[in-house]
Amino acid sequence: MHRRTWTSAGVGLLVIVIAAILVAPNAGVLRFDSSRLPPLAFDPATRLVEMMNAGNAAGPALAASASVVRVGPNVQVFDNRRPQNEIAAAANPADARNLLIGSNDYRIRGTVWAGVYTSTDAARSWTAQLVPGYPGGPQGTLSEFQAGGDPIVGFASDGTAYAGGIFFKASPSGGGVKDVSIALSRSDDGGLTWNDAVIVAPGKGNSPFNDHPQMAVDTTGGSFDGHVYISWTRFGGEGQIDIYVAVSADRGATWSATKVSGPIPHGDAEGFYQDSMAAIGPGGLVYIVWDEWFHDNGNVPRTKIWMTSSNDGGATFAPSWIVDDDVIPIHLPNASYRHDSYPTAAVDTSGGAHDGRIYLAWSDDRNGNADILLKSSDDGGASWSSIVRVNDDVGTAGQFMQWIVVGSDGRADVSFYDRRDDPNDYLLNEYMARSTDGGASFLNVRVSDVSSDPAVWPTFIGDYNQIAATSRASYPAWSDFRNGVPGNFNQDAYTAAVFV
Structure with missing residues (x-):
């Protein structure tokens, strides 16, 4: 991973390159060789380049801990030979059978869009759709855009569903990528049908360039119940890379946005912010976490994790x-493939022994290999517990791409990719780790029943x-490559129930 400051010159050249790959033939799947690029300064368009470049070994038996935590069958969410990756997931607090999954969905020949998949039978079966406005579909707000991705999904406490992502213009005739915007669609029937999307954060040309949104909906039952929060990185020009948060108090109809990040600290060379997300605590307290990539004074890549909070429904942030x-x-x-520490957070709103506890999980090399680390706070992030290693393997295999959720019973579940089952530290499996003691210890269980070969893409x-x-149950959702072969880009969205 190259971590350099962003320049408008870099964006300009990469916009031209992305325009070229939109017309690259490969059975309708986009591809791009990043080695053709000169060593330019970092810019956000490189992530869209990779996202738009559409690209099995059987694993060993499930770990012994599977006898303690019961895992249901692996379920393929969408049967399509084109890729689904970057998997989002949400559960309806009003109906435990109603689930949403989102992905970068490449089913439309020659482009990518935000896919959304709905289950009304606890993940046994799924209906596959696209966020409205997709190319070739009914006209709507997003019809001016040619591509989309970075899926986000969520539910309100009354069962209102949301799905969206980033959407951008990309002309196959050479116009390039521009106007990268964030938009969200609402469903009033649990994700069976979707309303026309609303623009949350408009992009304009190459600046602002809106990237990596994540969302959270307040389901705490307090004064701000139903508020929808979206955080993202806003590239506003050279040296203007900030974390923003938008909030809607009217079910996504209108939005107000606030910059929540401060200046990059002095001495953090080539620093920039990325990878934000929102988490909701008791009483509607909102927490936003993100990371800062930089080089220290020895020119060594480093990462910091930042945080802010709001106690007034997102009107102001500390x-x-x-x-x-x-x-x-x-x-x-x-x-x-790209990989990252990517901090994720969740808050206990169970009303139990650890009510209000904030959990923070990320991937870290401090032990000499990639581990999932976690710590917690009981005072709004002012102080933190000692760090706990979530993965329980012996050896130096890598674990990464973690996400954390807290159940209504107070359990903390962390999902992640894990390479422990391959002695070559290469093939991927989806794992989940469960804590029932407030994050003091974790029981690991393998979720995927077939290993994935990343050579698919x-x-x-x-x-x-x-x-x-x-x-x-908890439902880890992941991009699975069991149905592909090296180089054919067949990545599929999968999930499985890990029962309580």
Whole structure:
């Protein structure tokens, strides 16, 4: 991973390159060789380049801990030979059978869009759709855009569903990528049908360039119940890379946005912010976490994790503060795909012994290999517990792409990719770790029953896989490559119930 400051010159050239790949033939799947690019300064368009470049070994038996935590059958969410990656997940608090999954969905020949898949039978079966406005579909707000991705999904406490992502213009005749915007669609029937999308954060040309949104909906039953929050990185020009948060109090109809990040600290060379997300605590307290990529004074890549909070429904946010300044960025051997520490957070709103506890999980190389680390706070992020290693393997295999959720019973479940089952530290499996003691210890269980070979699309597997929780089970969702062969890009969205 190259971490450099962003320049408008870099964006300009990469916009031209992305325009070229939109017309590259490969059975309708986009591809791009990043080695053709000169060593330019970092810019956000590189992530869209990889996202748009559409690209099995059977694994060993499930780990022994599977006898303690019961895992249901692996379920393929969408049967399509074109890729689905970057998997989002959400569960309806009003109906434990109603689930949403989102992905970068390449089913439309020659482009990518935000896919959304709905289950009304606790993940046994799924209906596959696209966020409205997709190319070739009914006209709507997003019809001016040619591509989309970075899926986000969520539910309100009354069962209102949301799905969206980023959407951008990309002309096959050479106009290039521009107007990268964030939009969200609402469903009033649990995701069976979707309303026309609303623009949350408009892009304009190459600046602002809106990237990596994540969303959370307040389901706490308090004064701000139903508020929808979306955080993202806003590239506003050279040296203007900030974390923004937008909030809607009217079911996504209108939005107000606030910059929540401060200046990059002095001495953090070539620093920039990325990878934000929102989490909701008791009483509607909102927490936003993100990371900062930079080089220290020895020119060594480093990462910090930042945080802010709001106690007034997102009207104002506290000055941001650092919650970990010693993250060692992960570097996986045998991995040409992008990988990242990516902090994720969740808050206990169960009303139980750990009510209000904030959990923070990320991937870190400080132990000499990529591990999932976690710590918690009981005072709104002012102080933190000792760090706990979530994965329980013996050896140096890599774990990464983690996501955390807290169930209504107070259990903390962390999902992640894990390479422990391959002695070559290469093939991927989806794992989940469960804590029932407030994050003091974790029981690991393998979720995927077939290993995935990243060679299916060796340079891109997405940036996140999420997990959703109901009172009955948690549902890790991941991009799975069992149905592909090296180079054919057949990545599929999968999930499985991990029962309580």
